[in-house]
Amino acid sequence: MASETDRDPRHHTQQMQQRLQELMDHLRQDIEKVDEPQLKAMFETSAEVLGGIKKAFSDYESKNESAWR
Template structure:
């Protein structure tokens, strides 16, 4: 996802798109770090981090799409 938004700054989706981009970059970074370390506990921590951040990306998607009852 690019850092440009199709929404005006007053629209929350302008910001959610930017935040999702930052989260996705972090996910990519920690996943690449898994292969750079040999400590299995650190690898598990990095994978857990990626999974948690992925959950946040999903929550932002649901907010943007108003697909969950809480966001309607």
């Protein structure tokens, strides 16, 4: 049976935002570790895309967008 925490959407949105931020941080740290410009660009672009997804979770949580109301 799912606990009360498991049923709370905020618990899940906050967990996802944390994991996305960790991945964004990792990608940006790895930019400094590689020499290939295309790979650096791919890491930065990936981090930016994940930032957009993280924002979508935040918007859902705070009901900022009309789609989430």
